[in-house]
Amino acid sequence: HNQRVASPYLATVAVRFSGLLPITRYRYSVSDGNQVINGSFMTMPDDQTTPFSFLVGTCDGATRTNPMDTFQTMRRLVQESDPPVLFLATIDDVHYVDSYTVDDPTTGFTSTGEPQLSGLGEDYAIGWAANYGMFDTAGKWQMVDRQWVYRNLPHVCSGGDHSIAGNHCRGPVGHHTYHGCDRSPGGLQDTALAEWDAFFGDANPAPLRPGDQYWGKEVGPVRMVSTDMQKHCEPYDPANPVDVPMLGTTQIGDVMTWLDVNTVPFKILFLESGFSRAGQTWLEYHAAEAQAWKGDLDARANLNGSVGNFIGIYGDHHSMHSIAFDSFWTFCPGTYGDSLSVGHNFSNAQFGWSGQLQYLLSSFNKNGDNLIGGFLHVIVHANRAPQEIEIRIVDGGSGKVLFARSLTHGVPANQFS
Secondary structure (H helix, E strand, O other): OEEEEOOOOOEEEEOOOOOOOOOOEEEEEEEOOOOEEEEEEEOOOOOOOOOEEEEEEOOOOOOOOOOOOHHHHHHHHHHHOOOOEEEEEEEOOOOOHHHOOOEOOOOOOEOOOOHHHHOOHHHHHHHHHHHOOOOOOOHHHHOHHHHHHHHHOOEEEEOOHHHOOOOOOOOOOOOOOOOOOOOOOOOHHHHHHHHHHHHHOOOOOOEOOOOOOOEEEEEOOEEEEEOOOOOOOOOOOOOOOOOOOOOOHHHHHHHHHHHOOOOOOEEEEEEOOEOOOOOOEHHHHOHHHHHHHHHHHHHOOOOEOOOOEEEEEEOOOOOEEEEEOOOOEEEEEOOOOOOOOOOOOOOHHHOOOOOEEEEEEOOOOOOOOOOOOEEEEEEEEOOOOOOEEEEEEEEOOOOOEEEEEEEEOOOHHHOOO
16 A cells, blocks of 8 residues: 555555456455445556557546547447557646636535645645546536546546646746746645645656656557656747747656667657647747757657657647658547637648648637547557557547558658558
């Protein structure tokens, strides 16, 4: 057992098991003497030839009741998919906890205000507890299918900008007004990240560097890594961009070292925001850092398609799309369907690194009047020769595959077909 204190009123406990068999479903129940919660999970493969799949989503909003039925679709896929779905990765905005407030008469838990305004750890803790469906009055989080997914599918994630206070610590100032991050001891960032660690620190894979949040995970023939912008990204002003770090040299070095191996063929980088163009993008707002990373990527045989293949997956953009750059492809799953969609009607001319838009589904206007919901279904065909990865963009409401492409191991420049 490992207990993390999330606040003076809440605590989280992790229980670790050993001796489990690979690719086996285990069922569990948790009881406090009054309420019993049941769930299950399937273990990971212990070889590189067992096929499996996983899901990737982003932006699980706090204001709507999921009219797209995305979690119902995910539940059905978990129950029916062959090869099996082993885990869900939420990349950016697990919950918009920075502005989420709770007033629950059943338990008596009440937020003193928006966590980004109060700066109190207990407000963040109550918000994360609501994310897990612990309060009757937080109706969205009581959705049966959403809770089933959380209880029957292991969840790995990155917090996203809203795990602290908006886009890189902007707080309540405004969407295009940046005042910098309070990174002083005991400041807003320390307070918010302490609560994140309490709720997610034991659920995520181990960080690549102690005390940090970016982690690496290897499953079968795939090695993946999730970056963290929150402790490293410097605020920027889109109207007057200054070339400042987004990930920082230390994190980039750790990430590339983790990915640059010849023991597995496929490498995936989960980036909290986009690689190029539309929204908060790496190349446009942090050009020197992004260009240096791209040059490094192209020079590594284990990542550039010579020996190993590389894939970029990111969140935050509220539109489902795929971009083919000159030496790798990227995919964005949109939102889970309960956030406002943002119209990103970008053109190919806007992308750096010779990027070409391969697929786009977004709101027809920036008011988000037509909600879109979706996720990625990543299928690892580990039993094929050569091995393949297939990435499907799935409509959250219907379950229909909207766009699908495959990457075969050994294809130069990481080009999908």
